[in-house]
Amino acid sequence: MTRWDAETAVVGLGAWGAAALWRLASRGVDVVGFERFTPGHTLGPPHVGSRVLRLAGPGHAGLVPLARRALELWPELEDSGRRSPFVASGSLLIGPGDGPLAGGTLRAARAHGVPVRTFTAAALRFRFPRHTGVPAHHIGVWEPSARILRTERAVRTAVALAEETGARVHADSRVTAVEPVPGGVHLHTPQRSVKVRQAVLTAGAWLPALLPELPLETVRMPVTWFRPYEPDGDFDLEHLPFFMRELEDGRVLWGSGAEGGRDVLLGLDDTAVAAKPTDPEDTDHSVAPDDWADLSRLVPAKVPGLRPLPARVAVGSRTRTPDGRFLLGRPGDDPRLIVAGGDNAHGFGYAPAVGEALADLVQGITPPAPLDFLHPDRFA
DSSP: OOOOSEEEEEEOOSHHHHHHHHHHHHTTOOEEEEESSOTTOSSSSOOOSEEEEOSSOSSOTTHHHHHHHHHHHHHHHHTTTSOOSEEEOOEEEEEETTSTTHHHHHHHHHHHTOOOEEEEHHHHHHHSTTOOOOOTTEEEEEETTOEEEEHHHHHHHHHHHHHHTTOEEEETOOOOEEEEETTEEEEEOSSOEEEEEEEEEOOGGGHHHHOTTSOOEEEEEEEEEEOBSSTTSSOBTTTSOEEEEEOTTSOEEEEEOBSSSSOEEEEEETOTTTTOBOOTTOOOOOOOGGGTHHHHHHHHHHSTTBOSSOSEEEEEEEEEOTTSOOEEEOGGGOTTEEEEEOOTTOOGGGHHHHHHHHHHHHTTOOOSSOOGGGOGGGGO
């Protein structure tokens, strides 16, 4: 008769894994967590300090209920007596009205009754003058309910709450292999093998190495900060809130104004360099001019008033799926395994709701919001 070390293990304590550990422990589940580094580390998506939660994201209308639940759960981290993990900011998405970004956000908002405001290109230039060169046929979709979230602080808080309610955490403990066995899973580490009935795999950029059959790709992700020419040039969050802006060539410029400092965060999705496949085991995150050159050329025309040479650059990795949507569910409907990943660096805001959904799956509870559109077998 097999003696199990725990009922459930969570492998990878990033945002989703930490939330799953927290929700499982709060329900009294015998759970153990493994993190190959230190919870709250910055070796996955770059250390940008904050992410955004939008109710009407452009990815899929089915994410709106998940975002609403996340918005309900985030204050539980604040109510624990620690500093607030978020700040109200709003978000602005710019692009063609029939396009995937602004148009997709508007369609999701209308389908689920999320309050938003739309701007014509002319009105957009008046309300948000830091954005220039917006084509006449583009629109802006403003969602006032969006939140800026503190990344590392939220992860560390969720792990701490999980430990307070009984979870065991193994930091700096790398899981090298996942071996399904009758009735459970063996997790192999350099020190020993751990036997559990179920494993929740939330290893981020390292998930493809654990389950190579999943349709995941880990790619390089540079993020850049720029400094205004004038220190009082109205580049704070009020004047330049979080935004995603579809450019004429299909690339997406994104960023947010300075918060508690002078530097403005900007990124450019899916340039040739940013989308370059990378090995997450390669810890050399050194910066090359190709990481920021395309973005620097865009700054004077799109966000004037910023110095075109970056003040600093960080390089990390993100994991993506062929259709840009997450993976969340049991691969092959295996009762021993649950995976969650491929968030393309857009999943942090959903973390408490994803953690709750993972806990539901572990316990055989049907999640309140339909998640079939995220099932990992949809590409089979």
